[in-house]
Amino acid sequence: MHNIFLCYANLRLVEARQLRQDLVQLGQSVWMDKPSSLSDRETSIEALGLPPGLQHQKVIFEAIAESAAFLVHDSLPLRNSSYCTSEFEYARRLGIRVAVITDPLLPDDHWDWSWVMRADREALQALTDLLDERLDLALAHLRLSAEMDRGSAEQTSRVRRVLSPAARHRLADAKMLLAAEVALNAPRISDAQRGHALRVVDHERSRIQDRRRLGIAAVGLILAAVVGTLFFLRAEGRHQDEARSDQARASSLRFARQATDLLGSDTEAALTAARHALSLDNKVTTRETLQRVLSRREISVLRPIPIRNYSSGAVSADGSRLVFNYGRGLVVLDASGTLLGDLPLSSPIGSQQVTFVSPTQVLAVLRDSGRLVSIDLGTEAVTQLSDREVTAFAQGSEGRIWWADEEGTVGFVDSSGEEVPVLGDQGTVLALEPGPELLTLLTDDDVVRRFSVQGEQLTLTWETDLATxxxxxxxxxxxxxxxxxxxxxxxxxxxxxxxxxxxxxxxxxxxxxxxxxxxxxxxxxxxxxxxxxxxxxxxxxxxxxxxxxxxxxxxxxxxxxxxxxxxxxxxxxxxxxxxxxxxxxxxxxxxxxxxxxxxxxxxxxxxxxxxxxxxxxxxxxxxVGGAMSAAVLPGDQVLLQMLNGDLFAVSLDSRVPATAVGHLADPLSPLVVATSRGAIGFAGNAVHQLGPKGIIRTWPQGGAVKGITSTAEGDRVVATLADRSLKVIDLADGHQTSLSSPDTPAGDVLTSVAMDGDHFYGITDRGTVIHAAATDGRLLRSIEGVATSVCVTPQHRVVVVGSDGSVRLFSSSLEQEAIKEVSAQPQSLQCNRLTGDVMVQAELGAVALSGRNLELRQVVPDARGELQISPEGTRAISFVPFERSHSGTVVDMTTLRSRASKGDPVPAPGAISISSETQDTLAQLATWRPLG
Structure with a gap:
């Protein structure tokens, strides 16, 4: 087991190797993947059938799982690498401790769209955590430098060997980020060490003032913040002398002010590094103290705000403030979207709507206790307004805050803070709306009641049962x-x-x-x-x-x-x-x-x-909303299905605008390419044949349709219904044939099916592969395993992909002929009836295998979305659903390369760019540059 897994981009190999060497010198064991090379490429394709970067995918994932920490050497090439991001996501799923070394020279515009900033709040918090105690370069610097002052020549030589990597390479700022955790828990430092630290800070400040370079400014800021934090916590946590504690606190603030004075107002990278440094400490008092010092400057923070999973939000009455509740705290923005504050709370907030009382005060309900509280956005004070478990609340006139509790009691808290119950036995109140003279309630039995309000007296004026x-x-x-x-x-x-x-x-x-x-x-x-x-x-x-x-x-x-x-x-x-x-x-x-x-x-x-x-x-x-799925149609047409169920026909010619061609009633059903007759979709209890002008034909079914697939020849479609029965639809004459579900074990449901003549193949939800007669559903053979999808090649061979990363080739009677390890996370597969190839969709790209023996033909790393092959088999579209850009990749299935349309300009990377910004052009398509 290794202490650290080092994630890096090949273009930063030199820096990554040096970092690994530095970590080893500090006593760490580091796992680092070897870079891809020509010899790797030849070996990987010959032995494993995988391209460079994928040859050790399983080994890489195993190394991540066996490491105690995951260290990201952040860089622009890494952020653009699907391999690195998949490793990062895998480490997050395993719950491994994550830390990031941030390059302070990253330009601001790239930082805004950093993949790190897209992570959720838990991941962002984890990114500011540190690896372990032995990575304390800051404390090592203090201790070993003190030894240099009074030590022997041997000690001095050892100190220089340890510190020389930081002097030779621009890693000092990163190591300072990795230094604070142990410094906070370290034994009491000596006066000699403290004196040396002061000299180090003064020296760094003078160098920054002389050179004014961005990277050195970031180093100086981090050094000052870490050393100041160290002194403050030493004084607060371990020093008993109150006078010394005050002196240390003053030193901490002085260092932070001096560091921020060295920075220009636009030095966003250094400020980002400072935020990381200030987040390393779990002591709230220190972090808040230093953050308030930094907040006195006008800092333009990152947007979009990198926090997800909000449950409610509100806008103040004058429109000057916006607040968002993310459970564990509140985020406050001004009217332009600039972040004004991130307010962590010791007790999480429930999902009820947050309400402004004034531009600086909001109301909310605590999730665990149900108590109504008032939160001051300026002082961050939280005041409990009621001891009751509140189900609804709202602000009324005359400073009253109305509430309803679990027992059906309705009342208000007046301006003096006194709680006044005024109504009882109202049931569970889900919403209330107070006015100067009226109060309206909505209860869980769909009843709306209106009361007139006179002081503390409420009189029922009318009651309406919405259920009628x-x-x-x-x-x-x-x-x-x-x-x-x-x-x-x-x-x-x-x-x-x-x-x-x-x-x-x-x-x-x-x-x-x-x-x-x-x-x-x-x-x-x-x-x-x-x-x-x-x-x-x-x-x-x-x-x-x-x-x-x-x-x-x-x-x-x-x-x-x-x-x-x-x-x-x-x-x-x-x-x-x-x-x-x-x-x-x-x-x-x-x-x-x-x-x-x-x-x-x-x-x-x-x-x-x-x-x-x-x-x-x-x-x-x-x-028009987000696109959900896509299907390739004959004649260079793509059919898009939007989130709201609308259908749009889009030409591969970027000059031709998309047209709305219809609507499917159920927007959660995907499209399936069937034959040259068009796409097949299903919605509710019906199967639809779709073309460039919308719905061509509809086949009503006796129950809800759960899935559809087409035969290898493309002449028939098999629909799986909710009752496990099957419908075989002949696309030539439209005739439907009912087929009983094959004799599968009790409780199993078919999740993927394929037909080849009189042979029926299916995958159950338990991963079992079945072979049945297509005439009567009689079970001929079954193989237990971890299969997820099945298709049939033109050579009448059955291909099955499994969740274990394997692709298996069977004869028509399910006799295994070949097996290939493709990816740790294959998702689906399709058989190309023109070339006989098998296309496997995985997170790291589309893998093309021979349908005869599963030999590797090509890997298309850009095609990482849902794969749909055109009816004639000449091209495919890899489509990522729900993406902001609704992007995809058009692949030539004969050469297995993505291509640019003749005569059309090739845009910046973004295989199929669908724009929805104007009325006259709802969508446009353009293809990527050729792979090469």
Missing amino acids: IRTPPARTESPDSPEMWRTVRNLGQIESVRNSLRAPMLLPCGDRTQVMLSRRQSLWQTVHVELDAQGRPTSPFSSGSSMWGAACLPTGNAFGIGIMNRAVTSLPSSGWVPVGVSRPSDSNAFSTVATRDGGSPVAIAYSSGRIEILAQGAPLSRS
């Missing part, structure tokens, strides 16, 4: 396709409010009250009921998309934001009317909406580690 209100069919509107209608059950038949996507909303607009409930049936939808001043419904209706937020405009109308189509919509009494759609984003969900600047809407989105302010009084740009 029938709503018309949900209406979904797309900017570029015909209106689609979906049937929605009446509100009383919809599942419980407790299963809603997020908390129901009560939204008063003038004398009307908007009630919005997000429910899940076949997909998320929002049921909307508008109640007049007497509680009578005026315009109940349902939207075809779940709404995640709403606000009231000065005109009396409301507007909301939807999760599926990401549309910002207006809510007049006639129903949902699109008023704009967000610009393209990798966010698949919206958080909250509000009004500001005289009523202009503000929509906030968060997902995948990003926060996006979508509108601040400016017109919203237009988008």
Whole structure:
């Protein structure tokens, strides 16, 4: 077992080797992969059938698993390497301790899009952790330098041998980052060591003042911060003398101020290094003290904000502040999206909506106790307002904060902090909306109650049972396709409010009250009921998309934001009317909406580690949402299926705009390429034949369709239904044949099927390969294993890919003929009926194997998404679903190279770039540069 696994890019081999040497000198055992070379390439292809960089993939993963820590030598080549990022993700999944050496010379624009910054909060916290105690260069520097002052010639020589690597190479800043943890727990240092440290800091400061170089500035800042932290903690944690503690604290602040004064306001890389240094310490007092010193400068922080998994957000009444709840704390932004603070909390916050009381004060509910608290964003003070377990809360007039608890009691906390209960036995209140003279409640039994408020007296004015209100069919509107209608059950038949996507909303607009409930049936939808001043419904209706937020405009109308189509919509009494759609984003969900600047809407989105302010009084740009899957059609056409179910036909000629061609009712169903007759898709209880003009033909089924596949010849499609029965569809004449599910063990469900003449092959959810007669479903043979997908070659051979990284070749009677180890994480495979090749999709690229003996033909590292081969077998598209750029790679299946279209400009890297920014061009395609 090794202490450290060193992850690096080949272009940084010299620096990585030196780092490894330095770590070994400090007593570490380091595992470092050898670089790829010509000899490696020849050996790997001949012996293992894999390209350079993949030849030791299993060995690499085993080394990561056996290492105590994962050290990333960060660089631009590493961030662009799929191999390095996959190793990083693997280490994260194993829970191995991770640390990053950050290059202080990385340009600002690259840092913004660093793969490190895309990690979640836990990973970012782990990146600032240190490896182990023996990597304490800072303490070693102090100790050994003190020995140099009074030691022998032998000691002096040993000190110089240890410190010389840091002097010869630009790794001092990285080693200082790796130094602090032990320094914080080290024994008390001597006066001689402290004096030497002071001389080191003074020397570094004078060098920085003389040379003013960015890298040295970062080193000086880190050195000052670490040494200052060391002194402060020595004084606070281990020194008993109070006077010495005060002196150390003053020294810490002085060093930090001196270091920050040496930096220019635009020295973002040095500030980034400082943030890492300041995050190394688990002592909150020290970190906060030093951070407050740094925060006095005007620092432009990184955007997008690299924290994910927000549960709620809010905008202050004046629009000057935005706050986001990520459970363990709050992130505060100004109206331009600049980070003002990240407020960690000792007790996590629940998922209820955070509410502004003032621009510097918010309300929230603690997740563990259910207590209502007030949080001051300036002083970071948390004040408990109630001892009750709160289910809903809102700010009212006259400084009152209204609440409802688990026992059905409703009350408020007045401006003096006194808790006043006013109502009882209201059931579970999910939402409440207080006004100057009215209070509206929504309970979990779909009842809305309105009370008049006079002091502490509440009088019921009306009560409406929403379950008795029938709503018309949900209406979904797309900017570029015909209106689609979906049937929605009446509100009383919809599942419980407790299963809603997020908390129901009560939204008063003038004398009307908007009630919005997000429910899940076949997909998320929002049921909307508008109640007049007497509680009578005026315009109940349902939207075809779940709404995640709403606000009231000065005109009396409301507007909301939807999760599926990401549309910002207006809510007049006639129903949902699109008023704009967000610009393209990798966010698949919206958080909250509000009004500001005289009523202009503000929509906030968060997902995948990003926060996006979508509108601040400016017109919203237009988008069709995220693409979910793609299928290659005859005639250089690609069919895109969007998140909201819309279908778009896109030409490989980048000059031809995409066109909307239809809609599938279930947006969660992928497309499958079948034959030259077009693509095959399934939605709900039907199978559809799709072409460049939309749906060509539909085959209704007797139950829900769980999956479809095509035969090797491409003339038939096999649909697997929920009851495990099979339907074989002949694409030539449209005839359907029912086939009983093969005699599989009880409880097994078929997850992948293929047909070859009268032979039927399938994979069960237990990984078993079965061979059955296609005429009657009679089981002929089964092989237990870890198979995940199956296909049949034109030579009537059966190919199976397994989760263990193997691809196996069988005869038509399931006699094994060959096996090939391909990848640690293969995902799917397809058989090319034109060339007979087998294409295996893996995380590190598409691997082409011979369908005769599984010999390696080619690896296409750029094709890392879902692989779809065109009907005639001449090209394939590798498509990554849900990506912000909706990118993919077009591959020539005869040469196994991606290619550029003739006469079309070749864009920057991004195989298929789909742009959705303008109305006249909803999508465009362009192919990558040739592989070479």
